[in-house]
Each structure stands twice: as C-alpha cells, then as structure tokens.
Amino acid sequence: MSDEVVMSLLTRALQSGDEYLAAAVHPAVLPTQRQSLEKLLFATSRGKRQLAAxxxxxxxxxxxxxxxxxxxxxxxxARNPSTPARALGRLAGGDASTALLSAIAAHKNAEPAILAVMQGMESPDIRAALCGNPKTPLKTLRALLPAATLAERKILAGNPNADAAMLRDLWDSGDIYVRAEVAAHPAAGPGLMDEAKRSLDPLVRRMLAANPAVTQDTLVALLSDPEAAVRAAAVRHLAPDDHAPERLASDPSSTVRRAEARHFTLPASAAARLAGDRDHWVRRWLARNPGTPDFVLRRLASDPESEVRRGVGRNRSCAVDLLRELAQDPVPWVRAGVALREDAPVDILHRLGEQSDIDVISAVGRNARTPPSILERIVRHENADVRRAVILNKRAPRSALEAVLEDPYPLNRALLARHPSLSFADLETMLRDPEPQVRFTAADALVKRPRPN
Incomplete structure (x- = not known):
C-alpha cells in the first residue's frame, strides 16, 4: 500500500462520515489517526455492536x-472468529461474565496461557469449550478429566492434544461414545487400538478404521468385519499392497462398493466390474476416480445417469477425444462439467460459450483458459449469476470486467472489487458506490494492494 492512498482514504472517510471506509482504513493508519476514526465508528452503541459482530x-x-x-x-x-489473541487476553483479564469466558475458551485464537487459567471454573459451558479447544494444553486437559462428565469425556477424547496415557484413562472410564473417540485418536497407541479392534460395538471399530495412525494389518482384518460401515471405513485407508479389490468390488453392501470405487489404486479388473454396478453412486465415484482406466471411463461416458457422465468429464484422466464427445452431451449439466476444465481445448470452450444454457455458459465464464473475447460477451449476459461467473474468474482481463463495474446486482460489485485485474482508478470509483459493502471492499482492496510505479 502507499501512504498517499491511505491518507486519501482517511481524509475521505472523515470528511464523508462513511463508517465503511473508516473501518477499511483503520488497520493501515497510525494510532493517533485511529482515534479520529473510532470517534466516527463508535459513535453509537448500535454501531459498535454491529461492528463487533x-x-x-x-x-x-x-x-x-x-x-x-x-x-x-x-x-x-469474543465470539467474532477474527478476534486476535491479544484482544481475547484483554477480554479475559477484565470483568468477564461466564458467557464471555465461554466464548474465549472456545475461540480458535485463544492462547494456551489464557485457557490454562480457566481450568478450575465450574461453568459447564466453559469446561466443554476448554475440552474441545485444540489450543488447550495437555496439562489443562488432564486437570479437567477427574470431574468430567461423559459428554465432556467424549470431547476430551477428540482433542488433538490428548496423549496416550490420558486416552487410556478415558477408555477405561468412558462409555461406547467416549471409546469410539479414543479409537479414532492418532495418539491412542497399539494397545488401545488392539482393544478397539476387538470391541463388540461396530461404532468403535468403524472409528478405529478411520484413525490415520491405524496399521495396515488392522485395516486388512477389518475388511472381514460383519458391519458394512466398518468395512467401508477400512477400504478408504487401505494401502495399495493390502488391497483386496476383487472381493470388495463384489461386496454385498453398496457402501463398501462406493468406497472401493474411490480407491486411488483400483485395478482394471475391479474397475470394470464396478462400472456395471447397479448402484449409480458406485458408478459416479468410479467416474471421478483419476485412477480409473481409460477403457472404463469410455464405458461410463455412455452411462444412462447424467451425473456419471459428468463425473467422467470432470475426471482429470479423461482423454481429450472423450471430452469432445461429452461436450456434445444432451444434458447441459454434463456439458457444464466439461466447460469447467482448465485443460479443455479452446475450440470446445468457443463452442460451449455460444450456447444458451446458463449452467454451461457460467462454467465457460469461470474457466481461466477461456479467451477474453468470449468472456467479454458472457459478462454482458442478462443473468446476474452468469455475469458473476466471469467476475470470479481471476484470469479475466479488465476489458471483460469493465462492463460490470456498475453491475445492478450489489453482490457482483462487491465481489468485483476483489478482482486483481481492476485498476486503482476503478477501485477509487467504487468508493462512491451506494452499497456500503462495495465501498468497504474497494477501500480494503486499495489498502492491501501495492501501488504500481
């Protein structure tokens, strides 16, 4: 940013009394200048409350x-997710209510030192927030454990800072739901994972199968579990060498076959079997799987379900000649999937960009590879969603965006103000927009963008 831009925005905000311009420029000015802006921004209780949220x-x-x-x-x-740690510390150090402390205890930006001093508080809301906050230090989590309810123990078992010893205590003192969370925790360790594998409750075994630290031997054993949900969870994490594709592709449960259709090392024989599966979700996942062989994708490109054909068109492994076929599909949603591909040949984008269906031309407008001449035509479409597609295209040149500088839809103008192709002059013009959010976004963009030489 440049001092000239900041001072211009500061002067404009103070002279016009525009609270949105004042909010945008506030982070960029000196402390003494902030005081002048705060007189404007904090003039009413209602304004302060709105700004705080x-x-x-x-x-x-x-x-x-x-x-x-x-x-x-x-x-x-305290409830605003953007509030920084220093502000949360200031809030915690004042005359804080239980509701305020609960909000701080749950905040993702709260420092561990702030959370540690709350461990002795009796409020269930504060305790639950501390149990679940990934910033809560292990020492604090351990201090919460002895008096924890079952609900709090379940939350504690899911905290990433819990260690193996604490998870053992939770397993021994918890119900099925607590044990399920323990089984899913990467720090559970071999002993607990072995007990979870032998658990009579399918929820525990399913959560174990989803544990990123579970061994491949355990996953292979869970492939024979009587519960389909457990087998499906195991399939999702199987390594290539431990795969049993032929059996899984014929599993009686569609849940398992769907998981198998997504596996990144699916052999050709299993893929061919799944391509004829009666469950269309199996075929949809198979169509999107980049490991699906070309001959199977060609079969799926003629599937009676349009979502399956769209999946083929979105698959990065789909051959160009197959893309050309799908670009002529009778269902617009399938053609739109092809139009979204940034590796689509330009001649396909030209042809699709001339069509009338809103989904298709919106997809062409979003595509970073679409030539400017096509974008300049699409951006003048009568439909606001179609115009927005071009606005969201970060490669769209200014020549294509000029037509929407005064778009009648405020959301489009607000999104446009973030576009990197706009000039400083464009953004300065948008500072006079009747919509407050557009003015704020334009001012914020001016503050954050380096001034060209």
Missing part, C-alpha cells in the same frame, strides 16, 4: 472494541 471487521478494530464498557459489545468481540 461483523465478519469483515479488521483485527485492529476488534482490539479497540475489546476495551469497550458495553458488555454486549465485548461478548460479540
């Missing part, structure tokens, strides 16, 4: 609002 509120403003006298403002700051 706004998802677009910059961290600098949330820090300032963390010291506000209004408890409704502070609680909204």
């Amino acid at each position: 706004a998802p677009y509120a910059p961290a600098s403003l949330l820090e300032a609002l963390a010291s506000d006298d209004d408890p409704k403002v502070r609680i909204r700051v």
Whole structure:
C-alpha cells in the first residue's frame, strides 16, 4: 500500500462520515489517526455492536472494541472468529461474565496461557469449550478429566492434544461414545487400538478404521468385519499392497462398493466390474476416480445417469477425444462439467460459450483458459449469476470486467472489487458506490494492494 492512498482514504472517510471506509482504513493508519476514526465508528452503541459482530471487521478494530464498557459489545468481540489473541487476553483479564469466558475458551485464537487459567471454573459451558479447544494444553486437559462428565469425556477424547496415557484413562472410564473417540485418536497407541479392534460395538471399530495412525494389518482384518460401515471405513485407508479389490468390488453392501470405487489404486479388473454396478453412486465415484482406466471411463461416458457422465468429464484422466464427445452431451449439466476444465481445448470452450444454457455458459465464464473475447460477451449476459461467473474468474482481463463495474446486482460489485485485474482508478470509483459493502471492499482492496510505479 502507499501512504498517499491511505491518507486519501482517511481524509475521505472523515470528511464523508462513511463508517465503511473508516473501518477499511483503520488497520493501515497510525494510532493517533485511529482515534479520529473510532470517534466516527463508535459513535453509537448500535454501531459498535454491529461492528463487533461483523465478519469483515479488521483485527485492529476488534482490539479497540475489546476495551469497550458495553458488555454486549465485548461478548460479540469474543465470539467474532477474527478476534486476535491479544484482544481475547484483554477480554479475559477484565470483568468477564461466564458467557464471555465461554466464548474465549472456545475461540480458535485463544492462547494456551489464557485457557490454562480457566481450568478450575465450574461453568459447564466453559469446561466443554476448554475440552474441545485444540489450543488447550495437555496439562489443562488432564486437570479437567477427574470431574468430567461423559459428554465432556467424549470431547476430551477428540482433542488433538490428548496423549496416550490420558486416552487410556478415558477408555477405561468412558462409555461406547467416549471409546469410539479414543479409537479414532492418532495418539491412542497399539494397545488401545488392539482393544478397539476387538470391541463388540461396530461404532468403535468403524472409528478405529478411520484413525490415520491405524496399521495396515488392522485395516486388512477389518475388511472381514460383519458391519458394512466398518468395512467401508477400512477400504478408504487401505494401502495399495493390502488391497483386496476383487472381493470388495463384489461386496454385498453398496457402501463398501462406493468406497472401493474411490480407491486411488483400483485395478482394471475391479474397475470394470464396478462400472456395471447397479448402484449409480458406485458408478459416479468410479467416474471421478483419476485412477480409473481409460477403457472404463469410455464405458461410463455412455452411462444412462447424467451425473456419471459428468463425473467422467470432470475426471482429470479423461482423454481429450472423450471430452469432445461429452461436450456434445444432451444434458447441459454434463456439458457444464466439461466447460469447467482448465485443460479443455479452446475450440470446445468457443463452442460451449455460444450456447444458451446458463449452467454451461457460467462454467465457460469461470474457466481461466477461456479467451477474453468470449468472456467479454458472457459478462454482458442478462443473468446476474452468469455475469458473476466471469467476475470470479481471476484470469479475466479488465476489458471483460469493465462492463460490470456498475453491475445492478450489489453482490457482483462487491465481489468485483476483489478482482486483481481492476485498476486503482476503478477501485477509487467504487468508493462512491451506494452499497456500503462495495465501498468497504474497494477501500480494503486499495489498502492491501501495492501501488504500481
């Protein structure tokens, strides 16, 4: 950003009284200049409360609002996912209510040191938040365990900071649902995983099969589990050498066959069998699998289900000649899938860009490979969603975007303000937009973009 741009925005915000411009420029100015902006932004209780909850509120403003006298403002700051750690520390150090502390205890940006001092609090909401926060240190989690309810133990068992010793305590003192969470935890260790494998409850065995640290030997053993959900979970994590494709491709459960159709090392014989599966979801997953052999994809390209054919068109392994066939499919949704591919030949994009179906031309408009001449035509479409497709195309040149600088739909203008192809002059023009969110987005983009030489 340039000092000239910042000072221009600061002056414009103060002279016009525009709160949205003031919010956008607040992080970029000096502390003394922020005070002037805060007089404008914090003039009313209603305005402060709205700003404290706004998802677009910059961290600098949330820090300032963390010291506000209004408890409704502070609680909204604590619940705002963008609130930085320093502001949360300030909130926790003041006269904090249980609701405020609960929000801090659950916040993803809360520092471990802040969370550690809350461990002795009696509030169920605070305890539950601490149990589930991945920032809560292990020492604090252990301190919460002795008095934890079953519901809290289940949350503790899913915390990534839990270690093997703590998970053992949870397994020994928990119900089926706690044990299921323990079985899924990467830190469970061989002993607990072996007990989970022998569990009589299918939920525990299914969660074990989904554990990223489970051994391949265990997964192979779970392939013979009587419960289809367990077998399907095991299939998803099987390594190539431990695969049993012929048996799995003929499994009586469609859930297992669907998982098999997604496996990244599916042999040709199993793929051929699954291509004729009666369950269309099996064929859909197979059509999207980049490991599916070419001869199977060609068979699926003629499938009676349009979603299967679309899957083939979206598959990165689909051959160009097959793409050309699918680009002429009678169902527009299939053709739209082809139009989204950035490796689609330009002549296909030209042909699809001339069609009338909204899904098809929107897909062409989103495609980064679409030539500017086509984008310039699509962006003038009467449908706002079609025009937005071009706006969301990060490779769209300014020549294609000029037509939507004054788009009648405010959301399109707000999204347009983020586009890298707009000039500084374009963004400065958008500062006068009647829609507040457009003005904020344009100002924010000006602040964050380097000024060209």
